[in-house]
Amino acid sequence: MLEKVLVAEDHQTSSKAVAKTIEELSIPVCHYVYYCDDALTRLRNELLSGHPYELLVSDISFVEDHRTQALKSGVDLILAARALQPELKVIVFSAEGHPAKIQSYFKELKVNGYVQKGRMDAVELEKAVMAVAKGQTYMPAGIREKISPTHSHEFNNYDITVLSLLAKGEKLQDIPAILVELGISPTGKSSMEKRLNHIKTVLNFKKNEQLIAFCKDMGII
């Protein structure tokens, strides 16, 4: 079993409860912090002292407050942590329920587990920690299946940029100029239209409004 765990979670109420759950698994050392930057500092210190953490349990969204933070979200934290300590195990503990988002954590961040905050999250968390301790990956039940083939378009950075601009109220015909400024290609209006059409075709959507609604639901923008 694991020996040393760090919990990064900004919700005060959750944070202690998570740490308690971890301790109940007879893991001797479990610390918790409310800020991403604090988490990274701790990881670094313990690594340098020769007693590194083995597992990081982290939330994704951290509310901003008076303390300015270099790391703005759990995603930033996980990236930084892995850069520092590549073998560190990571479990995401978040309320995020959008399949696309969850899958991206596994794909982009190579996390070892995901637990969605919910009715049985303490139990789920236990299972996840035990699975990860054994070197396994822990996915919530039925996440893979929920990513239905009709809803399978990989939104890249370009798509997200264009869709975000649309959601901000920019006119299609104004967007090419903005893309040029941002240095994001392709910049042609036709290319953009073609791309949007392709996405709508794949998802079987008719209108941009529908696509925006979908992206909001999925947490893509």
Add this chain to the structure above:
Amino acid sequence: MLEKVLVAEDHQTSSKAVAKTIEELSIPVCHYVYYCDDALTRLRNELLSGHPYELLVSDISFVEDHRTQALKSGVDLILAARALQPELKVIVFSAEGHPAKIQSYFKELKVNGYVQKGRMDAVELEKAVMAVAKGQTYMPAGIREKISPTHSHEFNNYDITVLSLLAKGEKLQDIPAILVELGISPTGKSSMEKRLNHIKTVLNFKKNEQLIAFCKDMGII
């Protein structure tokens, strides 16, 4: 001080922590449940037994699972609870941070307090409970100021219907016929356009895409 509190919160980790915070205020009786329906049952039973709860601390969003629930959200629960026991005090304990949404809880549901889940939520919750015990209302710091007059439009049933249809991919010109079928008036295309324009003017929006994105963010649709 209060004597008897009920906590309705589906996140297992949060739930216990909240109950603990309540207990630390030397409130003798604090129960917690994971489902809205359970909460209502408890409220009813204790009311009939002559020892009603005085305060309900409830989340807003409850994740759906295998147990089918009559009450689908904290809003439903609060409405039902107030119908049953009008003098019951209510504190909302939610992650929702959007001012418009929070204000609607005070306005529509007449809740007595709101605490946003966050870094100091345990402390905030204590303050809220104490304020409500004294018969005061507890609002998060600076919520009133954040509701800028430019960003205030009351979405009625008609608006929501039209916007939902748009978000489903219906063309503007097809919507009048659908409205006729639904028996929702006005059904004219011009009226609809005028209404949408009015909303966009009030919110200082340019395009429908932007409006849809906003409504998704606000949980209006």
Add this chain to the structure above:
DNA sequence: ACATCAATTACGGTTTTCCGTACAATTTCC
């Protein structure tokens, strides 16, 4: 019944988006 006012709807011109086609640029592969 009539006038008045507000709300709703119909209409039409302008702007924007949609979408197909053709052309240009770039990459890939032989």
Add this chain to the structure above:
DNA sequence: GGAAATTGTACGGAAAACCGTAATTGATGT
């Protein structure tokens, strides 16, 4: 290096949305 395929762009007609104006309906008060 050159053919082929892939990717990006330009253009233009058709469709839809946008927006102002005018006509119609409907409720209200006298």
